[in-house]
Amino acid sequence: MVQSHIEKRRLAALKRLGILDTPPEERFDRLTRIARAHYGVKTALFTVVDQDRQWFKAREGIDLEETPRSVAFCDFAIRQDRPLIVEDATLDPRFMKNPLVTGSPHIRFYAGIPIREPSGFKIGSLCIIDEHPRVLREVDLDVLRSLASIIEDELERSFLSAESRFVEVSHLNRAIQRAQNVFLTNDNERAAFELMLNDLLTITGSQFGFIGEVHQRSDDTPFLKIRAITNIAWNPETQALYQQVERRGMVFERVDNLLGAPMLSGEVVVSNNLQEDPRRGGLPAGHPPITAYIGIPVYSGGEMIGLVGLANRTEGYDPALAEELAPFLQTVGTLIEQRRLYREKLEHQKDLEQAANYDPLTGLPNRRRLTELFEEELVEARQREGTVSVCFIDLDGFKEVNDSHGHAVGDAVLKSIADRLTSTVRAHDVVGRLGGDEFVAILRDVGDERVYARLLEVLRQPISYRHFVLQLSGSMGVTIYPQDDAGSDLLIRHADQAMYAAKEAGKNSYKLFDLNSHQERKERVRVLEQIGQALSRHQLELFYQPKMDLEADQVKGFEALLRWNHPDEGLIGPGHFLGHIEYTEYARQVGLFVISEAVKRLLEFQSNGLDYHLSINLSPSHFLGPSFASDLEAALAPLPVNLRDKLILEVLETTALDDTERAIATVQACQALGVQVALDDFGTGYSSLDYFRRIPVDEIKIDRSFVTDMLEDPDGESVVNAIIGLCRSFGRRVIAEGIEDLPTVHRLVAMGCSAGQGFYYSKPVPCDQALTWAASYNGQTTGS
Numbered sequence: 173m174v175q176s177h178i179e180k181r182r183l184a185a186l187k188r189l190g191i192l193d194t195p196p197e198e199r200f201d202r203l204t205r206i207a208r209a210h211y212g213v214k215t216a217l218f219t220v221v222d223q224d225r226q227w228f229k230a231r232e233g234i235d236l237e238e239t240p241r242s243v244a245f246c247d248f249a250i251r252q253d254r255p256l257i258v259e260d261a262t263l264d265p266r267f268m269k270n271p272l273v274t275g276s277p278h279i280r281f282y283a284g285i286p287i288r289e290p291s292g293f294k295i296g297s298l299c300i301i302d303e304h305p306r307v308l309r310e311v312d313l314d315v316l317r318s319l320a321s322i323i324e325d326e327l328e329r330s331f332l333s334a335e336s337r338f339v340e341v342s343h344l345n346r347a348i349q350r351a352q353n354v355f356l357t358n359d360n361e362r363a364a365f366e367l368m369l370n371d372l373l374t375i376t377g378s379q380f381g382f383i384g385e386v387h388q389r390s391d392d393t394p395f396l397k398i399r400a401i402t403n404i405a406w407n408p409e410t411q412a413l414y415q416q417v418e419r420r421g422m423v424f425e426r427v428d429n430l431l432g433a434p435m436l437s438g439e440v441v442v443s444n445n446l447q448e449d450p451r452r453g454g455l456p457a458g459h460p461p462i463t464a465y466i467g468i469p470v471y472s473g474g475e476m477i478g479l480v481g482l483a484n485r486t487e488g489y490d491p492a493l494a495e496e497l498a499p500f501l502q503t504v505g506t507l508i509e510q511r512r513l514y515r516e517k518l519e520h521q522k523d524l525e526q527a528a529n530y531d532p533l534t535g536l537p538n539r540r541r542l543t544e545l546f547e548e549e550l551v552e553a554r555q556r557e558g559t560v561s562v563c564f565i566d567l568d569g570f571k572e573v574n575d576s577h578g579h580a581v582g583d584a585v586l587k588s589i590a591d592r593l594t595s596t597v598r599a600h601d602v603v604g605r606l607g608g609d610e611f612v613a614i615l616r617d618v619g620d621e622r623v624y625a626r627l628l629e630v631l632r633q634p635i636s637y638r639h640f641v642l643q644l645s646g647s648m649g650v651t652i653y654p655q656d657d658a659g660s661d662l663l664i665r666h667a668d669q670a671m672y673a674a675k676e677a678g679k680n681s682y683k684l685f686d687l688n689s690h691q692e693r694k695e696r697v698r699v700l701e702q703i704g705q706a707l708s709r710h711q712l713e714l715f716y717q718p719k720m721d722l723e724a725d726q727v728k729g730f731e732a733l734l735r736w737n738h739p740d741e742g743l744i745g746p747g748h749f750l751g752h753i754e755y756t757e758y759a760r761q762v763g764l765f766v767i768s769e770a771v772k773r774l775l776e777f778q779s780n781g782l783d784y785h786l787s788i789n790l791s792p793s794h795f796l797g798p799s800f801a802s803d804l805e806a807a808l809a810p811l812p813v814n815l816r817d818k819l820i821l822e823v824l825e826t827t828a829l830d831d832t833e834r835a836i837a838t839v840q841a842c843q844a845l846g847v848q849v850a851l852d853d854f855g856t857g858y859s860s861l862d863y864f865r866r867i868p869v870d871e872i873k874i875d876r877s878f879v880t881d882m883l884e885d886p887d888g889e890s891v892v893n894a895i896i897g898l899c900r901s902f903g904r905r906v907i908a909e910g911i912e913d914l915p916t917v918h919r920l921v922a923m924g925c926s927a928g929q930g931f932y933y934s935k936p937v938p939c940d941q942a943l944t945w946a947a948s949y950n951g952q953t954t955g956s
Contacts, residue, residue, distance in 0.1 A: 178474060180439070182293040183223055185495050189289050189331060191229060192222060199326055200230035203298070203319045208232045210315050213302040215277065218287070218323060219246045220296040229296070234277055243272050245301075249284035250294040255313050258282040260305035281306040283313060285320040290328045291498035298323055361511055365400035368504055372482065373402065375500075376493065379484035380460070384424070385508055386435055386469075386476050394435040396479055398422040399508070434467035434479055441467040444488035468494045470505040478508040531605040533583055534590035542604030546614050546660040549602065553616070553653060560653040561618045563627060564667035565593075567609035568645040568679045577640060584637040585644070592630045612664060624650055624682050632680070647674040651685035666690065699752040702738075707761055711737045714769050716942035718934050718949070719787065719907065722917055723926045727946040729785035731822070731929060732770055733936045734762070746789070755793045760803070763794040767807040773939065774811060774818050782943070787820040787850065792827040796834050801841040808845055816846030820871060825851045832863060839868055850907075855891055864898060872899050876910025876930070883915055896924050 186192065200218050208216035215233035219226050226244035228237055241247055248266065249256040261267040261279050272279050284299035298320040350371060365383050373381050384396040401422065426432055430451035433441045444464045446452045452462070466489035470478035480501060482489070494501075529541035537545060546562075553560045567589065574582035586609065593603045593611060602614040613627060631646040649670025651663055658666065670685040677683065706712055716730040736744040753759050770788045777784050794800055808816060821842055827835060839849045850871035855878055874895050882889040892908065899906035908920050911930030920928055934945055 178471065181495070181498075182295065184492075185289050185291050185293040185498070186220065186222065186295045188492060188495055189295065189327060191295075191327070191330075192220060192227060194229070196230065200323065201232070203322060204230045204232045207298065207300055207316060207319050211283075211300050213281070213300045213306075215301040217246075217299050217301070218296065219244070219284075219299065221246055221250055226296075234301075236277070239272065243270050245270075245272075245279070245282045246284055246297040246299060249297040249299065250286050253286070255286075255310055255316070256282070256284045256297075257308055257310070257313075259307055262305075277301070278303050280304055281308075283308055283316065285313065285316050287320055287323055287327075289324075290331045291495055292502060293498075362400065364507060368500075368507070369400040369402070372480065372497075372500070376482055376497070377485050377487070378482040380462070381480070381482045383504060383508075384479045384481070385512065386479055394427060394432075394476075396424040396431070396435065398424070399511075430465055431467065431481060434469045435476070438469055438476055440469070440491045440494045441465075442489045442491055464488045466491075466493060468497065468501060470501050470508060472505050472509040477512065478505055480504065531607075534587055534605050536590050536594070536611075537602065537604040539604070539606050542602065542606070542612060542614070543660050543664075545602045545604070546664075549614055549616065550653060550660060558617045559655075560663075561613075561615040561624075562651050562653070562663045562667040563613040563615060563624060563682075564649045564664065564671045565611040565613065565627065565631070565646050566648075566671050566675070567631070568647055568675075570609040570644060573642055573644065577642075581637055581640060581642075585635055585642060588635050588637070589631065589644075592633070593627065596627060596630050612667070618652075624648065628680070628682060645680040647671055647679045648682035649674055649685060650682055651687075656685060656687055696752040699749045700756065700758065703749065703753055703758050703762070706736055706738075707758075707765065711739070712762070712765055713737055714766065714773070714788075714939070715936035716939050717929055717936040718942065718946055719785070719927065719929045720911075720933055721926060722921050722928050727784070727950050728927070729787065729818075729820075730942055730946075731787040731789075731936075732766070732773070733789065734766060735936075750791065754791060759791040759794045760797065760799065763791050763800075764803055764807060766790070767804065770819055771807060771811045774815055777818075778812075778815060784946075785818040785820060787822050789822045789852065792824060795821075795823050795827060795838060796831060800838060801845075804842060804847070805845055808847070813846050817848060820848045820850050822850045822852040822873065825854045825856065829863070832866065836867055843868070843870075853909075855895060861898075865902065869904065871905040871907060874906065874908045874925075879908045879910040879916065879920075879928075879930075880912055883919060889919075892920075892925070893923055900924060 204216040204218055208214075213233075215231070217228050217232070217234070218230040220229050221241060221244060224241050226239045226241050226246055228234075231237075245256070245258065245267065258264050258267060259281060261270065261273045261282065267273050267279075267282075270279070279301050281302040281304060282299060284297035286294040287296045287298060289295045298316060300316065350367065369381055369383050372378070372383075380402045382398050382401040384398045386394050386396060388394055424431060427436050428451075430441065430443055430446070430449060433451055442465070443449045443451070446462050446465060462483045464485055465481065465483045466485075468480045468482075469476045470480060480497075529538060529544075530536065531538045546560075549560050552558075567585075570582065570585065573585055586605075589609075589611065590603070590605060593613060597603055597613055597615060600616055604612050604614075606612060615623065618624070628646050628648055631644060635642045635644065649667045649672070651666040651670060653663060656663060656666055666685045669690070670683045673686075674681050674683040713735050714732040715735050716732055718727045719729045719731055720726070721728045734746045734750070736746075736749060738744050750759075750762070753762065766788050767790075770786050774786055777786075794803075808819075811819070823835075842849050848870040849868075850873055851867070851869050852873050853875040854872045855875045872895065874892055878888045878891045878895075882892050896906050898904075905927065906925050907927035907929065908925050909929055911917060911920070911928045911932045913932055917928065917932070933949075934942070936942075937945070
């Protein structure tokens, strides 16, 4: 249908050209002679393709004057913009059975350039033909192209010199130039269409007109959206009509009238007597009278994309006017197509942006868009020195609803929840959906925690959908910037963690993010990531603090204390990392390292004739772990039995409080292997006398918190005195930690404590330094 319309227009343009069945003309014959001689072929033709035939306007090397169109090679040539080259027709499926190939003139080679008439339609070709196959590239056709261009110039010259024209050629050319300029340079769509409409009215002598864009409904019926229309504002009604077009464009829905006729037929429609034309109805109220009308469809390729309407030309209208206006209307069509493609591109971009940034079910910002909005909110919060609350919401019971009632009900629930949350927060707050049943609300400057409770309250309201009444609740985690001074992603993660805490606490509630606990967890993760490397790279080391016989004023042994030679942070004490590895495999590995180092050191002491004992500290989780006894037995294997009582294993007083029976069994297992066991930091664990009586340790170490200030703190001294008395009563050795001056030494001796250690003597130092200090100290005291 559309193709036949284009063909009709092509044939009309050919007819207007007036070239069919005219006598030969030297201006064209000369060009075919040149083509034949240049390419050395048998035949050269300037052909014109009519409705049913191919007629030769100029011919060299053939007696035929025309052929049926059905066998014309040139019919193929005018269907494409590029040259048609057939190197061997007997091998080409399109032509191998063609009678012009199988019979006279026995065509084997063909090359043709399409010829266009002045309005742009291809009406024929300039072609060269031979009886023998030939190979010819497109670049070899430059001469043929030039000759074809000369033919087109000759046709245009004849056309422009014709007397029976409806528009002045010079006016039309200037209008085309202006239209092309508007098309290339004007970004104002309405102004561009109005300029072209004004030119159309001027060059055709029309009083009224419009340029419209043709659209298709879902049922394929067309309707027209006006892009430009003559200002007919002569009264209030027409003023309103024109202003409507200016604001949002006028839409003509009816096609059962003169205006709609071209959209239905695809043809030019002319009426020069509207009073008697049955199609005359359908004009808007207030429109001036119409005496003559022409409607011209505008095409892009084979698709009708626009309609130009002109009215009230004094002389009336002729369908041929449409052909004369074809070059101008082509520019109009280009502009319509460009604007349409531009709008489609914008709509496509909008759809892509919507899909990329918004949840398709609820219309809420998705994770990507939520993050962008959150980032903007954080920037504003810094500028105004305000706060931002991040509320991470997870629905309680949603999975059960989805499983029981199906996804349609689940989707309805999610949309209802989204609407409720959006209507509950303020206009500048943001609600987004991360996926599933997870929502996030970004709230600005919350001054009252009841705001958080209100969010949960709206979730508890019943949801009615069809015949279902559903009751859900929500668990919510909240973190607040800048108290939680993290980036957007991490803030959402923190709120998520707090939400899980709310779930664990019983659901249907909210929890604030515990920043201190988070920092501890973060540090724990960091330590766990690095402690393995510390073991493999030999970054752990034991430092040694002398343990003194206070009465004899002699070094009797050492306590080995763990240190971490961190590559970035320097020397780190055990208090900064041992707590983080507790109850992990690393606690066991570090414990094995300490025991192994102690065994090596005791063997060195023996080989050097040093009669020192050595205390080491053990992790509670390792000491009470199922593998400790076997680990200890294996580690002690290199150490002779007679040296094992030199090794003292120190465990915290609190180690055994939760599982006294296991602690007693482990102490006994250690003693069975020949080593001694001491309770460290005694006095801080709130253990009972029964506990003290039952656990069979060899030594009690009084915590430094009681010793350091006991001379100024009577209560501290009383605790020390009581512990010394208990040890005496139960036959346990006692040693005081935290000695920092000589008067404390004297007081401890007077109270019956004969062993101690502290900074008064030496801080923990590497083994070589500790041994040097001990040798020097013992030598001095012995000598004195």
